[in-house]
Amino acid sequence: MTSQDRPSEGGDRMGPPKPDRELQALSAFIDDELHGDERDAAAERIANDPASEATVAAYRAQDNALRALFADQGEPQIVRVRPRSRERYLIAACFLIVGVACGFLMHMLLPAFGDSPRFAERADIAYAVYAPEQRHAVEVAASQQDHLVTWLSKRLNRAVTIPSLAEYGFQLVGGRLLPDEEGPAAQFMYQNAAGERLTLYMTTATIRRNDSRIRTLKDGQRTTFYWAWDRVGYALSGQIGEAKLQAIAYDTCKELGGDPKNW
Known part of the structure; x- marks a missing residue:
């Protein structure tokens, strides 16, 4: 899961928005991608920081909901590799350009048809x-x-x-x-x-x-x-x-x- 896919970290219960690096660390902790000292540090932060604990709880709830949604599927599910922040921005920019181009094309074609x-x-x-x-x-x-x-x-x-x-x-x-x-x-x-x-x-x-x-x-x-x-x-x-x-x-x-x- 990417931080982009996670539930919003705003709101009074979870405190001020966290820096992107902290959110990535919490996401990696949930996905078992941290090891050694990094994992211990993330676990300690979660234990001592209510906002981090609430964020992790929300991430896990979303993960459980997704697993439940696809639990009855007969075919194995494809796991999406989490893109890096820069890659996410590039993907979003590509979608934006394609969307604008499609909108312009439809604008040109609709009067004709x-x-x-x-x-x-x-x-x-x-x-x-x-x-x-x-x-x-x-x-x-x-x-x-x-x-x-x-x-x-x-x-x-x-x-x-x-x-x-x-x-x-x-x-x-x-x-x-x-x-x-x-x-x-x-x-x-x-x-x-x-x-x-x-x-x-x-x-x-x-x-x-x-x-x-x-x-x-x-x-x-x-x-x-x-x-x-x-x-x-x-x-x-x-x-x-x-x-x-x-x-x-x-x-x-x-x-x-x-x-x-x-x-």
């Missing part, structure tokens, strides 16, 4: 909520598509394009306005002859960068493919099979101006 999962999760939840609806699946029906485009373009503060999925047998049902984390989002719903539904989610509220690489979010039978392009986040959700949904997402990305070549 933090946007997509949030809007993708919202798109997935919106699909789960509205896809089963029969009478109120959308706010504005496909019969009023021009109004739908004008309305949502104004709310998202950019020109909105509703891609056609007729090639895959899906017709537009309509759309609705939804709240995103920091602003509005749009959801367009499609349906095929078998009654299967897809939703395309668009948001500009939390998008800080372009990333047309496809990413996948799965929740049970639901799959969402999502990407970002021209400061818009897109998420296509459905339950029609992952391969077919990915093909539709690929074509949708191209139709909306994205470049899915690196998918």
Whole structure:
């Protein structure tokens, strides 16, 4: 055990903090590392100094607690060699440098990867909520598509394009306005002859960068493919099979101006 690992020597019961050498001597006494005159001197100090006696008692209590903690382990335990004071300082400095470097790296990476999962999760939840609806699946029906485009373009503060999925047998049902984390989002719903539904989610509220690489979010039978392009986040959700949904997402990305070549 190192003096670094020992319980605090502060407090009224144990008196003023002891010099590091004295603590090392008490630690060595507990670990049976002192011999001859050094051990006799340490034993005499413990016997005559209540603070030293209390420190040794605390060390032994900690040792006993550690032994009890690992008493039921089937494998033999590894005994750690006690580093010297200088080595402890060097180890602490290394951990500090590594911690700072990791923190800086995470700070640089989080803005790049933090946007997509949030809007993708919202798109997935919106699909789960509205896809089963029969009478109120959308706010504005496909019969009023021009109004739908004008309305949502104004709310998202950019020109909105509703891609056609007729090639895959899906017709537009309509759309609705939804709240995103920091602003509005749009959801367009499609349906095929078998009654299967897809939703395309668009948001500009939390998008800080372009990333047309496809990413996948799965929740049970639901799959969402999502990407970002021209400061818009897109998420296509459905339950029609992952391969077919990915093909539709690929074509949708191209139709909306994205470049899915690196998918």
